[in-house]
Amino acid sequence: MSSEDLILGQAQELRRGTVVLACLALLEEPQYGYALLETLNGAGVAVDGNTLYPLLRRLEKQGLLTSEWNTDDPRPRKFYRVSTEGARVRAGLVREWQDIVASIARVTKEN
Amino acid sequence: MGATALTERYVQEVVRRIPADQRGEVAAELRAVIADTVEARGPDDPEAAERAVLAEMGDPVRLAADYSDRQPVLIGPDLYPAYVRLLAALLCTLLPVATVALAGLDVLDGEDIGSVIGTAVGTAVTVAAQLIAWVTVVFALVERSRGGGRIRRAAEWTPDDLPEPPRPDRGATASYLWAGWNALLIGLIVWQHTARPYRAAGADGGIDRLEVLHPGLWSGWIWPMLAGLAGVVVLELVRVAARGWTLRTVGWYAAAEALFTLPFIWVAHRQMLFNPDFLTDFNGGWTTPDAFYTLLAAGAFAVSATAVANRFRAARARQAGR
Numbered sequence: 001m002s003s004e005d006l007i008l009g010q011a012q013e014l015r016r017g018t019v020v021l022a023c024l025a026l027l028e029e030p031q032y033g034y035a036l037l038e039t040l041n042g043a044g045v046a047v048d049g050n051t052l053y054p055l056l057r058r059l060e061k062q063g064l065l066t067s068e069w070n071t072d073d074p075r076p077r078k079f080y081r082v083s084t085e086g087a088r089v090r091a092g093l094v095r096e097w098q099d100i101v102a103s104i105a106r107v108t109k110e111n
Numbered sequence: 112m113g114a115t116a117l118t119e120r121y122v123q124e125v126v127r128r129i130p131a132d133q134r135g136e137v138a139a140e141l142r143a144v145i146a147d148t149v150e151a152r153g154p155d156d157p158e159a160a161e162r163a164v165l166a167e168m169g170d171p172v173r174l175a176a177d178y179s180d181r182q183p184v185l186i187g188p189d190l191y192p193a194y195v196r197l198l199a200a201l202l203c204t205l206l207p208v209a210t211v212a213l214a215g216l217d218v219l220d221g222e223d224i225g226s227v228i229g230t231a232v233g234t235a236v237t238v239a240a241q242l243i244a245w246v247t248v249v250f251a252l253v254e255r256s257r258g259g260g261r262i263r264r265a266a267e268w269t270p271d272d273l274p275e276p277p278r279p280d281r282g283a284t285a286s287y288l289w290a291g292w293n294a295l296l297i298g299l300i301v302w303q304h305t306a307r308p309y310r311a312a313g314a315d316g317g318i319d320r321l322e323v324l325h326p327g328l329w330s331g332w333i334w335p336m337l338a339g340l341a342g343v344v345v346l347e348l349v350r351v352a353a354r355g356w357t358l359r360t361v362g363w364y365a366a367a368e369a370l371f372t373l374p375f376i377w378v379a380h381r382q383m384l385f386n387p388d389f390l391t392d393f394n395g396g397w398t399t400p401d402a403f404y405t406l407l408a409a410g411a412f413a414v415s416a417t418a419v420a421n422r423f424r425a426a427r428a429r430q431a432g433r
Contacts, residue, residue, distance in 0.1 A: 032143070032144075032147075033140065033143065033147070034143075034144050034147035034148055034151070035147075037144075038151075048167065049144060049148065049167065049168060050167070050168045050169050050173075050174050050177065051177070053140065053141070053144055054174070054177035057137070057140075057178060069139075075143055075146060075147070076143065077143045077147075078136075078139070078140050078143065
């Protein structure tokens with residue numbers, strides 16, 4: 001395995017948890033699945049549909065997102081947005097994120 | 112735009128593996144996101160775009176696992192409907208028949224109402240517990256044997272791997288009937304041994320209660336025969352759960368049939384099938400001709416051989432149809 005492959009694999013591990021945070025941040029405004037995927041990828045958060053769509057459903061089950069079917073369009077779509085609980089969790093995660101960035105910055109500077 | 116046939120097959124493959132109460136909603140959402148992605152991806156060639164999008168979504172088994180909470184279950188959502196139907200059918204047929212039969216026997220014996228009710232309740236509880244336990248064990252084993260190891264990586268999966276829409280399982284009724292008949296035989300064999308239902312005029316003018324089958328069988332040949340019958344019942348249930356025969360299950364089926372039929376033929380040939388006391392009383396002055404036993408042995412062999420051959424053909428046809 002080349003070091004590039006290793007970096008790719010490890011980077012995926014690093015990013016895994018960040019998708020949740022990105023979703024909680026972006027879904028302040030209601031969005032449907034595919035549009036959110038595009039927004040995330042456009043913002044540089046790489047994620048596949050087959051990861052994102054089940055994830056949205058899990059977050060909804062945990063009460064962090066609420067959803068609503070919009071049937072005005074010819075194609076009914078499920079719109080997600082952050083719940084009050086989701087907003088609280090997001091604030092906590094943002095603090096965690098800043099702590100991690102600061103810690104890693106300290107650790108890596110020492111080397 | 113409605114979902115195309117290919118998308119619909121994909122969606123069904125995903126949702127049939129997730130809990131029933133979530134299927135409608137997940138299916139609707141999947142249809143929407145797939146259609147959205149196809150539309151954005153390939154306005155010129157929607158068909159190719161659809162295939163590409165489905166390939167990217169990957170193996171339905173894997174996606175379904177992501178949608179479910181992966182709670183370990185004894186019987187997955189895939190098999191659950193067949194499991195419930197079979198249990199309901201058995202509890203609605205075998206259970207009342209067995210209960211009424213044994214309670215009726217007590218009535219014939221002139222037992223008082225209290226012991227008749229006791230027998231009825233006891234039978235119902237025992238038979239129900241046995242039915243539920245065995246059916247659950249068989250379905251759980253089938254569920255385990257199908258394992259999670261079949262999930263392929265997203266890159267290896269293409270829409271060509273989608274199975275054909277499931278055909279109605281036409282052999283299921285025959286399987287239920289054959290399993291029911293063999294279970295009934297087990298029940299009758301055990302019953303005639305424990306209840307001694309035949310009443311013969313005793314030497315002292317009283318009534319002797321006799322078993323119909325030779326009592327000596329219980330220290331020998333009856334055990335492989337009962338095991339064979341039980342094996343046939345289990346394998347027919349496996350056939351229902353798997354929606355068809357495979358060469359492997361037919362192999363086991365043939366073994367179970369042989370386990371019953373070969374001892375049966377031997378016992379019939381030696382004329383050790385029936386209780387001699389029962390025959391004497393039943394026949395009166397008449398003697399059972401040897402041809403009767405030959406016929407019995409030949410009949411058992413013919414039924415078994417036909418059953419195995421039919422199942423073997425079904426397995427071959429199913430394999431060729433893949």
